[in-house]
Amino acid sequence: MTHATPTPQHHAPTPETPGLLRIAGLPYFIIAFIARLPFAMMVVGVLTVVVSARGSLSLGGLTSAAVGLGTACFGPLLGAAADRFGQRTVLLILAIANGAMLVIFTLVVYTGGADALVLIAAFGIGATAPQVAPMSRSRLVTMIADRMPEALRTRTVSGTMAYESAADETVFVFGPFIVGILASALAPWAPLIGAAVLTVVFVGAFALHPSARAVSVHRDEDGRAPSKVSELFSPHLLIVVVGILGVGMFFGTMLTALTSFMADRGAPEQAGLLYGVMGVGSAILALGVAWLPVRFSLRARWLLFSGILLGGSLLLLLVDSPAMMMVALAIMGIGIGPTLVTQYSFGAARSPLGRSATVMTMLGSGIVVGQSLGAAVAGELAENVGTGSALVLPIIAAGVAFTAALVNWPLSATRPRVASV
Structure with missing residues (x-):
């Protein structure tokens, strides 16, 4: 029923059993962590820009909600696309699309675009938001299923979900903090442009990491249809x-x-x-x-x-x-x-x-x-x-x-x- 059911080769941990950190590599965790930051910056960044440029807290709240709505509507579809076509292809497209939408939204707000256009652009930001956290969980669970003995899988999956959840909460604490620093030190638009740069660079790096290929190989060579x-x-x-x-x-x-x-x-x-x-x-x-x-x-x-x-x-x-x-x-x-x-x-x-x-x-x-x-x-x-x-x-x-x-x-x-x- 699940994807994590390969025939185990070991029934007890041994000194030679590699840990998940060794399997995935430290760079993976660093890249995956930073790649989450843009999404944590988006909602607050959008609110900051709209309130600053348009002077409307009401429009700012609606705009932030539009970002969340876009993510909710398209998130599962993007996950399904990753399962169908591979994470690498989907994430590379999203890194470029989301970076572009962040810039477009900023231009629409500051050039006096209609409120409807502001909301549409905000929805576009959410719709193209790279699903780094869910896809990271998917990658790590696949690595555990493929590379670790069955005796260690339950505890390792639990520990992995614990780390991933803590990482999510950490970036959602630091994301707004970074927005506040950039907006105060530079300009209200700076957080969104910074998020665009981080998206292209680090989501792109996350897409190109070898672990993305490993997930695709697991899907293609498993021997069974999805x-x-x-x-x-x-x-x-x-x-x-x-x-x-x-x-x-x-x-x-x-x-x-x-x-x-x-x-x-x-x-x-x-x-x-x-x-x-x-x-x-x-x-x-x-x-x-x-x-x-x-x-x-x-x-x-x-x-x-x-x-x-x-x-x-x-x-x-x-x-x-x-x-x-x-x-x-x-x-x-x-x-x-x-x-x-x-x-x-x-x-x-x-x-x-x-x-x-x-x-x-x-x-x-x-x-x-x-x-x-x-x-x-x-x-x-x-x-x-x-x-x-x-x-x-x-x-x-x-x-x-x-x-x-x-x-x-x-x-x-x-x-x-x-x-x-």
Whole structure:
């Protein structure tokens, strides 16, 4: 059922067994990390440019949403194209197209183009955004399946998903920070031009890395035809998409509600600092998942950590001060990182043969869709009803992730291939 099922040649680790760092090479991880930065800079960079050049926060918000919508609509299609034609070809095209769209968007904004053109250009940025993170996950899982003994695969995949999730969270912390530095030191348009340069150079390097060819060889020489598209819609995989959609909704609703919470106290600019309490803890705990014992199954991890997330979110009903909000965010951070790692691990384990990039982009798009939807609804509630109503939404989002974990429990038991995970 999955792509990671080659006949094992070893049943126990040996001193000669290479680690994933040795298999992929340190340059791979450096290139893949930097290649993620442009996307983390795009949404905030677009908002900064529009607000600066057009003086409209409303248009800036719509433009940022358009970027996310473009990614959500085309992300899975780009993953499917990578599975069909190979990552190298798709990524090289996207590196050039996305770099061009970033420049075009900047020109449209500063030359007085109509608002509709601004939104179309923003959608184009999202639609052509290179799916570096999902494709990196796909590459690494393929390397693990091809080059590592079966006895090490479960732990290595878990550790890999932990690293990848922590890397994503790190770039989404540093991305806006870089935007702020470039916009302040140079000009509001500088972050987008910088993102364009990084996209062409580092996404191009990621495309040309030998690991891209390895994925293509695995696809071409596996000896079996790729799985049917219908297998992407199996209940075992769709429940993971629903769960990760809940995580995305949590991200969007929590940050928006937190901003409203701090605005009520006259310090909206401090929302990012408080949010960082959850982000840092989440990244640390995400990396810690790699050290959990194999007997602590994936389905148990999802249930436990999403339960912690839900429990922490219930404290939002009681918060009345920034200090108490910080405590709630710290508890939620314990749950959110490991939950996300576990969901990606399930996605890797349940990817149909030849569809790993598609599955990873489906999961990545689930986060983007949930985040965009959650932020939009939370913003409307906070502005028209009040912060208290907006703070209920992260609880609902956490409830979606937890409910998906409950549904996943019996589904895992019915799948011999994943019952132990």
